[in-house]
Amino acid sequence: MTELEKLAMLEDLMELDEGTLSEDTLLNDINEYDSMTKLSLIVMMQDEFDVELDTDTIKGFKTVGDILAKMIKAE
Amino acid sequence: MPGALFKGVRISGVAGAAPTKTVYNKDFIGQLEENVVTRVIQVTGIEQVQRAKRRQTASDLGFAAAEKLLTEKNIDRKEIGAIINVTEFPDYIAPATAFIIHKRLELPQTCMAFDVNLGCTGYVYGLHLACALLQAMTQKYVLLIVGDVPKNNDFSDRKNPDHSYLMMFGDAGTATLLEKTNNESDVIETDLFADGTDFKKLYTLGGARCVDAPRTVNTWSDGIDRSMFDSYMDGMGVFAFSTKVAPKAMKAFLKRRGETVDDYKDFYLHQANKMIVDRVAKLTRIDPVKVPMSLQKYGNTNCGTIPVTLVDHLGNEDNSVDQKVLFCGFGVGLSWGVVSATIRPSDVLPMEFTDDIWTEGEIQPQ
Numbered sequence: 001m002t003e004l005e006k007l008a009m010l011e012d013l014m015e016l017d018e019g020t021l022s023e024d025t026l027l028n029d030i031n032e033y034d035s036m037t038k039l040s041l042i043v044m045m046q047d048e049f050d051v052e053l054d055t056d057t058i059k060g061f062k063t064v065g066d067i068l069a070k071m072i073k074a075e
Numbered sequence: 076m077p078g079a080l081f082k083g084v085r086i087s088g089v090a091g092a093a094p095t096k097t098v099y100n101k102d103f104i105g106q107l108e109e110n111v112v113t114r115v116i117q118v119t120g121i122e123q124v125q126r127a128k129r130r131q132t133a134s135d136l137g138f139a140a141a142e143k144l145l146t147e148k149n150i151d152r153k154e155i156g157a158i159i160n161v162t163e164f165p166d167y168i169a170p171a172t173a174f175i176i177h178k179r180l181e182l183p184q185t186c187m188a189f190d191v192n193l194g195c196t197g198y199v200y201g202l203h204l205a206c207a208l209l210q211a212m213t214q215k216y217v218l219l220i221v222g223d224v225p226k227n228n229d230f231s232d233r234k235n236p237d238h239s240y241l242m243m244f245g246d247a248g249t250a251t252l253l254e255k256t257n258n259e260s261d262v263i264e265t266d267l268f269a270d271g272t273d274f275k276k277l278y279t280l281g282g283a284r285c286v287d288a289p290r291t292v293n294t295w296s297d298g299i300d301r302s303m304f305d306s307y308m309d310g311m312g313v314f315a316f317s318t319k320v321a322p323k324a325m326k327a328f329l330k331r332r333g334e335t336v337d338d339y340k341d342f343y344l345h346q347a348n349k350m351i352v353d354r355v356a357k358l359t360r361i362d363p364v365k366v367p368m369s370l371q372k373y374g375n376t377n378c379g380t381i382p383v384t385l386v387d388h389l390g391n392e393d394n395s396v397d398q399k400v401l402f403c404g405f406g407v408g409l410s411w412g413v414v415s416a417t418i419r420p421s422d423v424l425p426m427e428f429t430d431d432i433w434t435e436g437e438i439q440p441q
Binding site: 058 | 319
């Protein structure tokens with residue numbers, strides 16, 4: 001999956017227009033990145049990448065890039 | 076292999092009681108921002124709850140449900156061997172509230188009584204305890220009271236109230252009658268689990284550990300105002316936990332019995348919030364049409380969610396054909412559990428609404 005496709009997945013998750021997000025976007029600056037989105041993120045990571053996100057990992061995310069880095073299918 | 080099998084016992088009655096006042100979540104717009112309210116309703120699926128008057132307790136509702144159940148089913152109270160009261164909000168620190176309900180129901184001295192402190196798994200654990208007691212005793216029935224009316228969630232004066240608590244928890248009390256039938260085909264099977272490692276994901280403080288804790292309200296790191304005596308929930312942590320353990324436990328339970336989801340009429344899952352229930356159902360491959368919900372109308376009634384859903388879904392059905400059902404609870408402890416049973420819809424009574432308060436229980440200084 002390309003970085004662009006991953007960005008599109010996150011934009012979809014947050015119901016944002018295509019092209020809104022970039023790797024450097026600060027999560028604090030995104031109004032749509034709220035507690036419900038974080039739950040949807042947990043679900044998406046489970047379904048698409050077989051990755052389990054815990055609370056501490058999510059709290060550690062500062063930029064969109066931090067999330068992209070986790071979007072790698074588990075072996 | 077863990078798990079328990081009880082033969083010759085069945086659930087022969089379920090009743091529920093809720094307060095009369097309905098609180099609509101959309102009415103919080105104004106006190107809270109509109110987009111916050113909309114989001115909470117969207118995630119939780121909870122549009123309204125029933126809210127008890129200030130002095131009404133879980134035992135008032137539990138008693139009302141039990142009295143209705145025992146009266147309508149014409150139960151010989153001398154044949155009740157135990158009353159188990161499951162709640163996180165007992166009337167007193169001591170004695171256990173089961174003794175109070177025992178007194179009010181005029182149960183005999185030969186009927187034992189005790190409380191169980193559990194939340195989301197209160198019903199599944201409670202059923203197991205009731206069956207275990209029933210199998211060993213000479214009497215015919217065990218009465219299981221399960222319900223909560225939290226008394227620590229008046230956040231109206233806070234600047235940053237815990238809006239998920241404000242709009243999530245509903246009040247209700249329920250009563251379930253377990254009967255010894257000596258019929259080998261009446262089977263209740265259980266798988267119950269506990270792990271205290273992550274207990275901090277869900278707690279209500281205020282016991283012995285808080286002897287030096289201040290009562291002041293501070294803003295915690297998540298931006299919510301709390302005191303050391305409030306309830307706390309790590310929403311994401313609980314979501315991740317629930318969606319991991321509940322499907323796994325149900326799948327293992329079915330596999331052990333050589334069954335599939337198709338062998339069951341309905342699945343009663345702890346009504347934490349809609350996102351969790353939907354996700355747990357999906358991961359367990361349960362058709363959503365087989366997952367009754369009481370969330371929209373009653374909210375998260377804590378330990379009572381499963382029996383409240385039974386009452387809401389089956390309370391007005393006259394059908395006397397047995398249905399195979401699966402219950403699954405998950406939450407505070409942390410704990411989780413699966414129970415299979417059969418239910419006859421005609422044994423489930425419709426929800427009772429009452430604002431009764433047992434004022435005799437408000438003991439004055441002597």
